[in-house]
Amino acid sequence: MSTRSIGQEFVKGLWDENPVFRQLLGLCPTLAVTGWVINGLAMGLATSFVLIFSSLVVSSIKKFIPSQVRIASYIVIIATFVTIADRCMAAFFPLISKNLGPYIPLIVVNCIILGRQEAFSSRNSVGRSFIDALGMSSGFVLALLILSSIREVLGVGTFLGLQVMGTWFKPWIIMILPPGAFLTLGILLGIALHIERKTKARK
Amino acid sequence: MSLSARMIIVLTFVGLLSGSFLATVDLLTKERIELNRQREIEEAILQVVPGTHSSQKLYEEKDLTVYGGKDKKGILVGFAIQASGIGFQGKITLMLGTNPSIKKINSLKVIDQKETPGLGAKINDRESFLKFWDNKDCSNLLTLHKPAVKTQEELSHSEINTITGATISSEAVLNLVNSSLNRLRQLEKEGSLSSEEQDVN
Amino acid sequence: MTDKIIILQSSPHFKDKDSVPKIMYAVIISLAPAIFTSLYFFRFKALVLLLSCVAACLTTEALFLFLRRKPLHSLLDGSAIITGLLLAMTLPPSLSPELAVIGAVVAMAIGKQVFGGLGNNIFNPALVGRAFLQTAFPVAMTTWIPSVMTKVDILTYATPLGNLKFENAVAQGTLTSLKDLFFGNTGGCLGETSALALILGGLFLLFRRVIDWRIPLGIFLSLTIFTGIFWLANPEKYTSPLFHILAGGFLIGAFFMATDMVTSPITPLGAWVYALGIGLIVGLIRFFGGFPEGVMYSILFMNTFVPLLNRYTRPRILGGRRKG
């Protein structure tokens, strides 16, 4: 189906089709949990886990699923992996699980995951789907990391809990509050669009 | 095979598979999650009632749970009250430790809060807020000292420090503490604090 | 004549003298009394804040105009200076200048230029800057010092409204006197302390027809009625409408912030709805909200409705419904 090379299949998720900056998917967790880098990272990894495994399963059983019930089956598959992720986090990383609260179960309705199944895994081989899911996950983790780094550094003056700003710095509390998420994401989207236009014009 | 039959079979199959998977995961993690939850409460009780060897749930109602802490000999060393109330942005859950006579607060611990980070969230900050609760006489109603001070010495007997710029959050904690202390005294008078022999450990 | 430069232009060929820079400079002039009182009451601190805000606004505007390859003449239309002045007027005098500069940059960059510059912003830029500072540095933004005229030696000081909200001032009888509120001998932001100076400036703007008279009047009416009802019902608990009008940012908001042409409705009916809404929300926040003051948030809140108001309060065309 896809005419890209394996490398391109992976790289597209990082920029060209980056789920957050280019496709504006999965904005709910992106906005909600990126106040601290550790939360953003955990959220990104949990989503990656769900995305990669659902892509593997969906692409391997795509031939058996009648198209009328495909969305229902995808959701069941995704929900399974989400629940696994949720339970495991609660068991092994109780603190992060508490911080992320309902956002882990909410991965079920993250558009990135269902979107990739519908747009890619249901039409491509297992190998390609895996690479695609890997690329998309990396793109998502990357976006969350950028966003949460900016917010944590400006909002608290720390990165992953380590003090990075000097004592002269007065933390911008707004950055770890919900408005900070909107401000940062808005500005990042603006910059992404600007870069996109520039590269397009050059071509 | 007709389409509807295939649909039913596929969905059933997917559902069964998912279900069995989840059941396995649940089996594997259930105990740990429960353990985590218990450990959290236990640690909190240990913190607010020092010298606790074992603790028991003595009383439970909506937004208020009372635990009794006992030392090795089984003598009551203090009460731990887990109470929840509305703060500036959302629910605040506290763990409050008192001596057995409910005359003195051992210390205060914030279990859960959704206050404004950097502002109301300082109710979870020892330096500016929590340390002022340590060993506080609570035989009288506690009041808030405004504006904020730096050391315990600047406060009078039954005064508690405010957080600069977060009067509402400070007040919420204060009210929560005052009301749960009152409730605890009332419960003790009624004798409802009989041990239900429900060991938390 | 045919061999000379001929100007071919579309009618009308006459033009009123008023222009955007003239309007903007009128606003600056009208702010003069409030600026002088703030300099008088807060001295050097006020001067530093005013200068740093204006300089930061002008620099940010220039930078954005340069980046967007726009003509730099819009820098001199006065709008950036107004934003800087208004922002400084709403800051507590004890705020450190570098925070004020951050606020000014946010005001110009996020409040104004990202929307496309003068005329395209949804929110009042100065208030965007202030709201950012309020949320980013809540402690610094709520630390007040008394004016130099108050002979009390204390480090922190409550604003009249903070006093009312958190210290139960009505019951304790420590309410700031109306006379102090009127002349400005009280704590508060640079520009909101003296009601007299603000009223002078506001009257000048009304006289010069720079601002729509409906907006200050509407805000005034709705706050008076709202607070008046509560005051009459329970004067023990609530303060009089006059106190609410003189205290806090009400006057600077009603005369200088809410009337910002760009972010207020263009239709007369829209202006009424907008103004009444602001007054009502100010009252609600002051009585029942978590903050002692609500002028900034109520104006920003009503700003969001302006495009909608403009659309649905369109005036009736002469001749009414279109024939056929």
Add this chain to the structure above:
Amino acid sequence: MKVKTFPHGVHPPEFKESTEEKAIHSMPPPDKVTIPLLQHFGSPAESLVQKGDEVYLSQKIGEGQTLFSASVHSSVSGKVLSVDMFSHPAGYPVPAVTIKNDGQDRISTEREEAKDPFSLSPEKIRQKVKEAGVVGLGGAAFPTAVKLSPPNDKPIDTIIINGCECEPLLTSDYRLMLEASDEILKGAELARIATGAERIIIGIEDNKKKAFEIFQEKIRDYPGEAVLLKTKYPEGAEKNLIYALLRREVPRGGLPFDVGIVVQNVGTAKAIWDAVHDGKPLYERVITVSGQSIKDPNNLLVRIGTSFESVIEFCGGLSEDANILVMGGPMMGIAQWSLDIPVIKGTSGILAWPAPPPRLEYSCIHCGRCIEHCPMVLVPTRLAKYVKYNNLTEAENWGILDCVECGCCQYICPSNIPLVHWIRLGKDKIISLKRKKNP
């Protein structure tokens, strides 16, 4: 005395002092006239003459073909030099007849005078008006015969004579009111008879008190009254004038007929009288030549077809600083690029002045002044924006077609946005789209 007016509008500077005391001066016919066969909107008149023909003064040289076109008459006697395309003041070429003046002013025998015009039937009056090619002299040049023929289902009760002359600089109507008040009233009376109206109302702005007093006195002989109006632009715009005088609103997209009214300019009223009583076709009119760059500003009676150049020459020529040349008033007039343009029936003034200092255009700051001053109560800034971004459907929804292009919005706009220009462009686009849909 109560002064009536309408809501909104603007107060541009008047600058009428230089010509308002100057009596109407007859300008000698020029050597050559160029008479466009189209002098208003609609289709051009059919030419009745050919190159080389001898024509008399007031001979019909163009026949109006459709309902909305008016006949054109020669304004001199002489030889037809050419029938060709020629620049029209509105900026596009139209067929025009150029006639060499022999200086004789020979009158054709066709002129028929009416002894007792007030006893004529409405049909006869209309026919004579049509024959004389009378059009509205206020500027739009709408054929008067059409205006005098209300549809049967719309009874007319009032004739309004428009003596406002709200445009700055212009004084031609004012002088006419002072010097030809009898003819104006008689013409109004003829219009009243032709439309079956009950009364005449003459509306005059309060900066023309002298004219008002004359009419207040003279109108006693007729059924009607003279009313003083506030000096404000555009007091003389048809719909606003009707609202100011009678508080009646002409429905959107409708005509004054719809509220039982016919409005005639004072100059038109006089032209009706001339046409019916003397059988004199409309071949000359009063214009104001004024402005800072005209050396000797004046009110002139000028033959139709005279070039602007000869008119300005007659007024002492242009001073060096002239940069803008306008036909009509400064608020609605059309800027001209050449002095070769002929005077037409709709020319109320020829104005010239130096270029104003350049002004920068700013983006709209939503001050709302255009709404506060629009006499039609439109939202000009929004209309302009819709046209700019080519959203014609919304522009039409917001009433762009109701705009009368009076220019108040652009006059008052502090951002210096060419609002009228955008609105005109939008109207043009919408109308041409509609024509394409149902031709």
